[in-house]
Amino acid sequence: MSDGAGIAPARLSPSEYSKNFDEVKPPLDRHEAAVDSSRCLFCYDAPCIEACPTGIDIPSFIRKIGTGNLKGAAVDILSENIMGGMCARVCPTEVLCEQACVRTAAEGKPVRIGLLQRHATDWLLAQGIQPFQRAPASGKRVAVVGGGPAGLACAHRLAMLGHAVTVFEAKAKLSGLNEYGIAAYKTPHEFAQREVDFILAIGGIEVRTNQALGRDVTLGALRQDYDAVFLGIGLATTKTLGIAGEDLTGVEDAVGYIERLRQAADLSTLPVGRRVVAIGGGNTAVDVAVQSKRLGAEDVTIVYRRDPDAMSATPHEQEFAQVNGVRIKYWAQPVRLVGSDGYVVAAEFEYTTLDPTGRLVGTGETFSLPADQVFKAIGQALAHDQPQSATQNMPATKGGKIIVNADRETSLLGVWAGGDCVAGVDLTVQAVQDGKLAAHAIDRRLRGG
Numbered sequence: 522m523s524d525g526a527g528i529a530p531a532r533l534s535p536s537e538y539s540k541n542f543d544e545v546k547p548p549l550d551r552h553e554a555a556v557d558s559s560r561c562l563f564c565y566d567a568p569c570i571e572a573c574p575t576g577i578d579i580p581s582f583i584r585k586i587g588t589g590n591l592k593g594a595a596v597d598i599l600s601e602n603i604m605g606g607m608c609a610r611v612c613p614t615e616v617l618c619e620q621a622c623v624r625t626a627a628e629g630k631p632v633r634i635g636l637l638q639r640h641a642t643d644w645l646l647a648q649g650i651q652p653f654q655r656a657p658a659s660g661k662r663v664a665v666v667g668g669g670p671a672g673l674a675c676a677h678r679l680a681m682l683g684h685a686v687t688v689f690e691a692k693a694k695l696s697g698l699n700e701y702g703i704a705a706y707k708t709p710h711e712f713a714q715r716e717v718d719f720i721l722a723i724g725g726i727e728v729r730t731n732q733a734l735g736r737d738v739t740l741g742a743l744r745q746d747y748d749a750v751f752l753g754i755g756l757a758t759t760k761t762l763g764i765a766g767e768d769l770t771g772v773e774d775a776v777g778y779i780e781r782l783r784q785a786a787d788l789s790t791l792p793v794g795r796r797v798v799a800i801g802g803g804n805t806a807v808d809v810a811v812q813s814k815r816l817g818a819e820d821v822t823i824v825y826r827r828d829p830d831a832m833s834a835t836p837h838e839q840e841f842a843q844v845n846g847v848r849i850k851y852w853a854q855p856v857r858l859v860g861s862d863g864y865v866v867a868a869e870f871e872y873t874t875l876d877p878t879g880r881l882v883g884t885g886e887t888f889s890l891p892a893d894q895v896f897k898a899i900g901q902a903l904a905h906d907q908p909q910s911a912t913q914n915m916p917a918t919k920g921g922k923i924i925v926n927a928d929r930e931t932s933l934l935g936v937w938a939g940g941d942c943v944a945g946v947d948l949t950v951q952a953v954q955d956g957k958l959a960a961h962a963i964d965r966r967l968r969g970g
């Protein structure tokens with residue numbers, strides 16, 4: 522019998538909480554940055570530039586770090602990626618720029634591009650320098666819906682280009698998942714908010730928080746009142762498992778739990794299970810599992826239905842989970858959650874395999890994991906349940922994502938979209954690139970191009 526006592530706050534001492542949620546990847550000091558920058562070969566047609574979704578001129582900024590020109594390095598980075606500071610902390614560099622670094626192939630050890638990027642951008646933010654200026658006012662007004670990486674990157678570029686921008690954000694704070702979702706130990710010390718302040722300092726961006734599309738404003742009204750609209754609304758709902766027991770106490774949406782964790786003023790007030798199971802194969806599953814462990818859970822298991830290669834969490838992230846004491850079980854899918862007195866006590870799984878046609882199938886053989894807390898981390902979806910969304914003529918979608926063309930324009934004239942709400946995006950750096958591309962496309966349209 523369970524009384525829910527398996528989930529409890531204050532499992533650790535104050536010093537353990539602060540140690541466990543301190544930054545996992547500390548910054549480079551000046552000497553380390555000089556040594557790392559000297560390893561760059563400044564390749565012609567550098568493959569790392571191609572591998573960065575925002576196309577930062579990496580050899581150029583590294584050369585500037587090497588000559589002590591940190592401002593020039595930061596401007597190189599931020600001109601292409603206004604969230605260069607956050608991306609330096611959260612990009613899976615091992616599958617992006619650093620994977621492409623020729624030193625990786627030659628020596629198995631890339632130039633630490635992400636950390637060098639952080640070295641330069643942190644310096645600029647600490648100096649309080651505002652390197653960008655606005656072009657003369659265009660007289661055009663653009664509504665940006667959603668103040669996450671895609672929306673803020675779009676808003677900043679539009680402001681630079683001289684347009685007046687209004688950001689409508691459903692939540693109380695800007696920055697989207699940078700503020701509410703990314704693992705706490707990747708971006709501590711309120712970095713997301715410091716970056717927001719830096720972005721807004723360009724001027725020309727009005728922010729309206731607690732304003733949700735579908736609740737407080739309609740797309741129809743925005744299209745009427747503004748010259749263009751950009752949707753950067755992310756994916757606001759979590760997919761359900763569709764199995765018995767999902768409504769038991771202790772069964773939670775992983776993204777919602779991480780949001781509570783990120784917003785907790787005191788982590789000792791956040792209850793966590795003794796035995797935790799996270800279902801899924803992406804960043805979210807890894808992050809909720811590792812953070813549960815660091816909150817003091819004793820036994821944490823991620824269960825994923827395919828093999829390690831199919832997991833969207835990179836091998837590096839899977840290893841990080843394991844190093845943190847999280848067990849990963851592959852080839853199993855949930856069949857039911859077992860309860861007692863309304864509380865979850867176990868999760869039952871069926872082993873999976875591929876049939877001769879390559880389709881994932883259950884083997885019929887099952888096993889059970891004891892659990893006081895089960896996190897659903899099987900992906901998110903566009904919020905279809907937004908009030909009025911059915912009647913407000915939203916853009917066409919496919920596979921649950923907004924359809925856009927290469928310029929990020931949707932099926933609706935004058936409405937662009939980018940970031941997680943469109944297909945092919947699931948990283949901060951990709952969302953920033955979408956916002957930037959859409960801003961340039963909007964600018965061309967508004968100038969009659």
Ligand SMILES: Cc1cc2nc3c(=O)[nH]c(=O)nc-3n(C[C@H](O)[C@H](O)[C@H](O)COP(=O)(O)OP(=O)(O)OC[C@H]3O[C@@H](n4cnc5c(N)ncnc54)[C@H](O)[C@@H]3O)c2cc1C
Pocket residue numbers: 611612613666667668669670671672689690691692695696697698699702703704707732733734735753754755756757776779804805808907939940941942946947948949950952
């Ligand atoms: C748990 C987790 C961990 C992650 N870790 C990493 C990582 O380590 N590295 C990485 O690169 N990526 C990571 N990601 C992915 C990354 O956070 C996203 O790709 C990125 O935030 C997408 O940016 P976005 O602007 O499209 O969406 P979001 O960040 O989701 O921002 C969308 C914004 O729109 C707002 N909004 C939604 N609906 C409305 C509405 N109707 N009206 C007004 N506003 C609205 C939201 O409140 C939010 O502020 C992670 C994601 C999750 C869930």
Ligand code: SF4
Pocket residue numbers: 572573574575576577579602605608609612614617618619634635638950
């Ligand atoms: S933004 Fe990300 S992918 Fe691009 S260079 Fe920086 S760390 Fe690498």
